[in-house]
Amino acid sequence: MLNGKKSYNFSDKTHPRDGKLSMVIGIITVAVILFLAGWSIYYKGHSGRLIGLLGIIDMIVAFVGVVFAIAGLSKEDSLYLFPRIGLLLNGIVLLAFIALLLAGLFL
Numbered sequence: 001m002l003n004g005k006k007s008y009n010f011s012d013k014t015h016p017r018d019g020k021l022s023m024v025i026g027i028i029t030v031a032v033i034l035f036l037a038g039w040s041i042y043y044k045g046h047s048g049r050l051i052g053l054l055g056i057i058d059m060i061v062a063f064v065g066v067v068f069a070i071a072g073l074s075k076e077d078s079l080y081l082f083p084r085i086g087l088l089l090n091g092i093v094l095l096a097f098i099a100l101l102l103a104g105l106f107l
Contacts, residue, residue, distance in 0.1 A: 012077070013077055013078055013079050014078060014079065015078065015079045015081065015082050016071075016072040016075045016078045016079075016082070016083065017072075018068045018069070018071040018072035018075070018083065019068070019069065019072030019073070019078070019079075019080070019081075019082035019083030019084075019086060020072075020082045021065075021068050021072075021086075022065045022066075022068035022069035022072055022082065022083055022085075022086025022087065022090065023082045023083075023085045023086040023089070024086075025061060025062070025064065025065035025068065025086065025090060026062075026065050026069075026085065026086045026087075026088070026089025026090045026093070027089060028061070029058050029061055029062040029065060029089065029090060029093045030089050030092070030093060032054070032058045032061075033055070033058055033093050033096060033097075036051055036054060036055050036058065039051055055097065055100075058093070058097075059093070059094065059097040062090045062093040062094045062097070063090075063094060065086055065089070065090035065093075066086075066087060066090045066091060066094065068083075068086065069083045069084075069086040069087035069090060070083075070087070071083075072086070073087070
């Protein structure tokens with residue numbers, strides 16, 4: 001309700017399950033990458049192999065989130081808010097990991 005007015009939806013469109021799942025995965029992957037970055041900063045880059053492994057797993061999970069977002073966006077007669085949010089969050093995480101990997105290769 002905005003400004004005390006009721007909001008009505010005269011459509012039978014629903015949010016696709018894939019889109020909702022993609023958004024949840026995106027929130028989790030963003031939280032994990034922030035945790036891993038904080039952990040690595042705290043230990044000045046000497047955080048160990050486990051943190052690196054968790055980063056790789058997080059990157060794979062973000063890729064799965066992008067796949068779910070694309071699947072949610074491909075459904076007809078659906079609302080696309082959650083798939084778009086999931087694609088944005090998971091895409092940012094994937095781009096951050098790609099930037100980290102390239103920086104590690106060339107620096």
